[in-house]
Amino acid sequence: MSFGVILSQLGGGMVKSIEIFVLTLLFSLPLGLFVALGRMSKLKILSGIIKIYIAIMRGTPLMLQLIVVYFAPYYVFGINISSGFRFTAVIIAFSINYAAYFAEIFRAGIQSISIGQWEAAQILGYNKAQTFFKIILPQVIQRIIPPVTNETITLVKDTSLSFVLSIAEMFTIAKQIGAREASIIPLMIAGLFYFIFNYIVAFGMDRFEKKMSYFR
Amino acid sequence: MKKLLALVLASAMTLGLCACGSADTATTTETAEVTEATETATEEVATTEVAAEEATTERTTLIVGFDAEFPPYGYMDENGDYVGFDLDLAQEVCNRLDWELVKQPIDWDAKDMELSSGAIDCIWNGFTINGREDDYTFSVPYVDNSQVYVVKAESDIKSEADLAGKVVGVQADSSALAALEDAEGKADVAATFGDLVQFADYNTGFMNLESGAIDCLALDIGVANYEIAARNGGYVILADQLASEQYGIGFLKGNTELKDQVEKVLLEMVDDGTFGKIAEQYADFGLVDSVCLGK
Numbered sequence: 001m002s003f004g005v006i007l008s009q010l011g012g013g014m015v016k017s018i019e020i021f022v023l024t025l026l027f028s029l030p031l032g033l034f035v036a037l038g039r040m041s042k043l044k045i046l047s048g049i050i051k052i053y054i055a056i057m058r059g060t061p062l063m064l065q066l067i068v069v070y071f072a073p074y075y076v077f078g079i080n081i082s083s084g085f086r087f088t089a090v091i092i093a094f095s096i097n098y099a100a101y102f103a104e105i106f107r108a109g110i111q112s113i114s115i116g117q118w119e120a121a122q123i124l125g126y127n128k129a130q131t132f133f134k135i136i137l138p139q140v141i142q143r144i145i146p147p148v149t150n151e152t153i154t155l156v157k158d159t160s161l162s163f164v165l166s167i168a169e170m171f172t173i174a175k176q177i178g179a180r181e182a183s184i185i186p187l188m189i190a191g192l193f194y195f196i197f198n199y200i201v202a203f204g205m206d207r208f209e210k211k212m213s214y215f216r
Numbered sequence: 217m218k219k220l221l222a223l224v225l226a227s228a229m230t231l232g233l234c235a236c237g238s239a240d241t242a243t244t245t246e247t248a249e250v251t252e253a254t255e256t257a258t259e260e261v262a263t264t265e266v267a268a269e270e271a272t273t274e275r276t277t278l279i280v281g282f283d284a285e286f287p288p289y290g291y292m293d294e295n296g297d298y299v300g301f302d303l304d305l306a307q308e309v310c311n312r313l314d315w316e317l318v319k320q321p322i323d324w325d326a327k328d329m330e331l332s333s334g335a336i337d338c339i340w341n342g343f344t345i346n347g348r349e350d351d352y353t354f355s356v357p358y359v360d361n362s363q364v365y366v367v368k369a370e371s372d373i374k375s376e377a378d379l380a381g382k383v384v385g386v387q388a389d390s391s392a393l394a395a396l397e398d399a400e401g402k403a404d405v406a407a408t409f410g411d412l413v414q415f416a417d418y419n420t421g422f423m424n425l426e427s428g429a430i431d432c433l434a435l436d437i438g439v440a441n442y443e444i445a446a447r448n449g450g451y452v453i454l455a456d457q458l459a460s461e462q463y464g465i466g467f468l469k470g471n472t473e474l475k476d477q478v479e480k481v482l483l484e485m486v487d488d489g490t491f492g493k494i495a496e497q498y499a500d501f502g503l504v505d506s507v508c509l510g511k
Binding site for chain 2: 005008009012067071074075080081082083085086163164165166168172173175176177178179180181182183184
């Protein structure tokens, strides 16, 4: 069993992990923005519902949420689940979970912009949407990059939870290779893979942060 | 006053949520049981009705659920393919029935949910029949298995009695654990242990044994043989056994139609010697001795 073979097998799992990572970010970031706006809504009902949603998403284990999303169609509605639903369920569960966290980060960012900017924009003739997208959001994005990077890195490592729905992502593959080889080495290599991937993510976010600081 | 009211309301809501949560789980399990019961009933009706048109024509795939960390019955080989004694048997059965075999590695703890929700068709992975007779529809037993204790070769533990005060490891939800918890089995022996630790997989268990974190590991003999061979020895299996039992293919309770189809082909394979040939491929792990069909 050569080192190269372990690497190539782990690489296959890595692709799966990256798929989960990319798709989750793709859905949870925009969803998080809407959730944040709903959370700040003046409509008491809307903000109340969003509060409950965030409380559930943050207050229960992600592993449980994965199980619930995947098995709910059967246990609640009696619909037989196809095996292909596994991956979809993983993406849904990760997206709605991370959207809750991102929403609170977005809210913190939006509320950190002084109200005076809104007033000044209004006097200059901007409407609310224009103010938000042209003036507020660029500043918000820059401010929230560090906490968003935190969450993003956590997401990379959390992809290993998807094994509970039998998705063969990298950590699962590492455990399976470990079982065959009767060795701990594959797990260590998997750790290295995660580290390198996260290093790249952190590096990219750092560059993005520098780029966004143009108006300072 | 307003704040106080808000606080009270909020806590009431949280409480309500908790209550909803637990009530939900209770009802879900209940409904699950009920649906299971009704399903078995309806299935029986359905099978007779549908049998004629659907029996063999409709099925084109067989989704086998297995723990991919359970060598030599199901594991990932060096090419990254899932192989093993059980999976090779399943492949042969599917070849003969012209079905496509889908090898679905599962989280062992989630096997019941996987099976009852229809995400997998059967559990075929060194699946112990004993003690589970009422929970699944089983095929004929095809392997005689025993649960054994493994210790380091240099350990001073020579028999079950020496385990008193020692730390013993076992896989969560495994037959070895069931034997150690069974009042008519080895519960009295387990009571003498210093501690009983549960692991998610056997590799972690052996790492614990190797590093001295535990003194003994209780597991299936087939897996024990594989692990000891893969680690180039250094471990011994105690003569005292926890339990002897048999492996079968587990189908959803009441799904005798699928069971019969698979079992029929399996028995044909025993008759023409294919079954024995597949067992010989795993002879290094003692499988030729432990199979109980075709002898």
